[in-house]
Amino acid sequence: MKKIKLSLVLLCSTMLLQAEELEKVVITPNKRLQPLQNVTTSVDVITADEIQERGYRVLSDALSTHPGFSFARNGGLGQTTSVFLRGFDSKRVLVLIDGVRYNDPTSLSGAQFEHILLGNVDRVEIVKNPQSGIWGSDASAGVINIITKRAQKDGVSASIHAEYGSYNTQNYGFDTAVKSGKFDLSLGLERLSSDGFSAKTANNQKAKDFEDDSYSNNSYSTKLGYQLTGNDRVETFFNYIDADADYDGYITDPTTFKYDALKSANDKISNNKSKEKFYGIRYIRNTQDYSTKLYYQRSDFSRDNKSAFSANSFDGSIDESGLVLNYKLNTDSIISGGFDYKKFKHKNEIDKDFTNKGFYISASSVVHEDIGDSIISATVRRDNFDNFDDKTTYRVGFKHTPASNKELTLFANYATGYNAPTLYQLYAKSSYPGFADPGNPNLKPETTKGYELGFNYGGFNLTYFNNKIEDMIDYTTHYDNLAGKTKLKGIEVAYNGSIKEASLAYSLNYTYLKTKDAKGKELARRPKSSANLSLDYYALPNTHLGALVSYVGKRKKSQYDANPTDDYKSYTLVDLTAGYDFSEALNIYAKIENALDKEYENIAGYGVSERAYYVGFRYKLK
Numbered sequence: 001m002k003k004i005k006l007s008l009v010l011l012c013s014t015m016l017l018q019a020e021e022l023e024k025v026v027i028t029p030n031k032r033l034q035p036l037q038n039v040t041t042s043v044d045v046i047t048a049d050e051i052q053e054r055g056y057r058v059l060s061d062a063l064s065t066h067p068g069f070s071f072a073r074n075g076g077l078g079q080t081t082s083v084f085l086r087g088f089d090s091k092r093v094l095v096l097i098d099g100v101r102y103n104d105p106t107s108l109s110g111a112q113f114e115h116i117l118l119g120n121v122d123r124v125e126i127v128k129n130p131q132s133g134i135w136g137s138d139a140s141a142g143v144i145n146i147i148t149k150r151a152q153k154d155g156v157s158a159s160i161h162a163e164y165g166s167y168n169t170q171n172y173g174f175d176t177a178v179k180s181g182k183f184d185l186s187l188g189l190e191r192l193s194s195d196g197f198s199a200k201t202a203n204n205q206k207a208k209d210f211e212d213d214s215y216s217n218n219s220y221s222t223k224l225g226y227q228l229t230g231n232d233r234v235e236t237f238f239n240y241i242d243a244d245a246d247y248d249g250y251i252t253d254p255t256t257f258k259y260d261a262l263k264s265a266n267d268k269i270s271n272n273k274s275k276e277k278f279y280g281i282r283y284i285r286n287t288q289d290y291s292t293k294l295y296y297q298r299s300d301f302s303r304d305n306k307s308a309f310s311a312n313s314f315d316g317s318i319d320e321s322g323l324v325l326n327y328k329l330n331t332d333s334i335i336s337g338g339f340d341y342k343k344f345k346h347k348n349e350i351d352k353d354f355t356n357k358g359f360y361i362s363a364s365s366v367v368h369e370d371i372g373d374s375i376i377s378a379t380v381r382r383d384n385f386d387n388f389d390d391k392t393t394y395r396v397g398f399k400h401t402p403a404s405n406k407e408l409t410l411f412a413n414y415a416t417g418y419n420a421p422t423l424y425q426l427y428a429k430s431s432y433p434g435f436a437d438p439g440n441p442n443l444k445p446e447t448t449k450g451y452e453l454g455f456n457y458g459g460f461n462l463t464y465f466n467n468k469i470e471d472m473i474d475y476t477t478h479y480d481n482l483a484g485k486t487k488l489k490g491i492e493v494a495y496n497g498s499i500k501e502a503s504l505a506y507s508l509n510y511t512y513l514k515t516k517d518a519k520g521k522e523l524a525r526r527p528k529s530s531a532n533l534s535l536d537y538y539a540l541p542n543t544h545l546g547a548l549v550s551y552v553g554k555r556k557k558s559q560y561d562a563n564p565t566d567d568y569k570s571y572t573l574v575d576l577t578a579g580y581d582f583s584e585a586l587n588i589y590a591k592i593e594n595a596l597d598k599e600y601e602n603i604a605g606y607g608v609s610e611r612a613y614y615v616g617f618r619y620k621l622k
Helices: 048-056 060-065 263-264 422-429
Strands: 009-011 016-017 041-049 070-071 080-087 092-098 119-129 144-149 155-165 169-178 183-194 213-226 232-246 271-286 290-306 309-329 335-344 352-368 372-385 391-402 406-417 446-457 460-470 473-475 479-483 487-501 504-516 529-537 542-552 571-581 586-593 612-620
Touching: 041 048, 048 060, 048 119, 048 571, 060 070, 060 080, 060 119, 060 144, 155 487, 183 612, 335 422, 372 504
Parallel strands: 092 144
Antiparallel strands: 009 016, 041 119, 070 080, 119 144, 155 169, 155 612, 169 183, 183 213, 213 232, 232 271, 271 290, 290 309, 309 335, 335 352, 352 372, 372 391, 391 406, 406 446, 446 460, 460 487, 473 479, 487 504, 504 529, 529 542, 542 571, 571 586, 586 612
């Protein structure tokens, strides 16, 4: 829906600012390439240029500066991170890496946002509003598709980057792309490591007063493609994430069995190792009138968790195969359909699996009238599980551009979604004698209904959204479908602009969120108000100066947080960046995070970074 605002480029000897908007294509909304302007539902795109200019290292940092997003993290780099999209928590957001599911079937929190590095990412497509009508389960809030780089032109290209900063943080990587005739190959290698700071704090002390919790992450990605004919292509891919994070566990006094905050903050034992693999093969055929894709792909998850009390392993997988067909009826209308088969497996003590067969059909058409152009889209999907009732989900959308004002676009979308219970929620057994099993084999999928409407005018966007969740799965004495409806609604406002005379670009967004659970209580850890302001200054030759101001409003505490009757206080953070181009090949940069050295709480009892400094360089070998 929104045009992608590209990074501002410097032109001429004075390097004056010029904002350029180009028509782009996206694949995530309907599993097919299509112009962004022809998509009815809300789409944001985070480009590689934005990632580079802001110095983002992990996905959660990039998402948190966009409208509709907030996050909660149990400490520093590598610690458990919950991302909220329009108030939905992480497990209700479907995350993909190159179209492959990243939501861990052995986890209770969906995707592990803390482990997704961005060095080899070409772009991130964010589709908001329920998207189960295309993608099936786990897409109640929307879909985030991380798309890695691939070879685009003949020849060889390569680049390296390195960064060093506070807490002995090191981030370096290498990527290369080769394209020769019908053959293309891309490869990306990245490592992020940090001594970190204490995940937990106690007695109003700072994280630096306790032992450090270190983190390391080695990530690799590769794509290999061969153009069989002018219309036919086969490609294979592999992505691997190997992460190791120390954390602070829940330690009790052995005599009173009460939580011991000091011992927990100095926990030297607790550690989580995670190895994740995503791979597959695809055959793609494109002609003037139709396209088809036949694929097989697999997600492998392995987590080893060690604490002062136990050591546990969580291993699981998702096998998926499918077919996608798109047919162009005429220049203005497309009909699509597809079938997929998925097998979700949780190994270890649970040792269970279930299967899902789904098929969908969608259509979109551009209607030209004297009053203006309209886009109408519709999608319906049917899912069959071997241990749940069948689910039917759908999405309808409308977008209109009046002939009298081409800068104005009006849009409206209505959609349904669902989340199937995880195998842990279904079959988990209690580890303690006399305690009830947390698993509940009688669980059924929770369902979501939601709509959004709004308009775009120039660089201004306003969106109102409203969602309801029924049969929400939550834990009481065991996992159960809760009676009643959970409601999430709010407003997103965004504006992008520039002052060419001052060589200044700016971007501002604001989100207002109102949530209620089935009992009428506000959901925890979601700010009612949040806002971001970014400024980019280009007047100095070969130089970029940037500032990001992020505001997080008051939030309700969870019942598990310290002093749960108190609200979290609002806070504002400032990050500063500076970059200098020595040549077309070499860029050096510096970044100050939390530049005002703000003391704040993201989650009660967990540490946050003090003012931190980072320097680095990027070099294009060719």
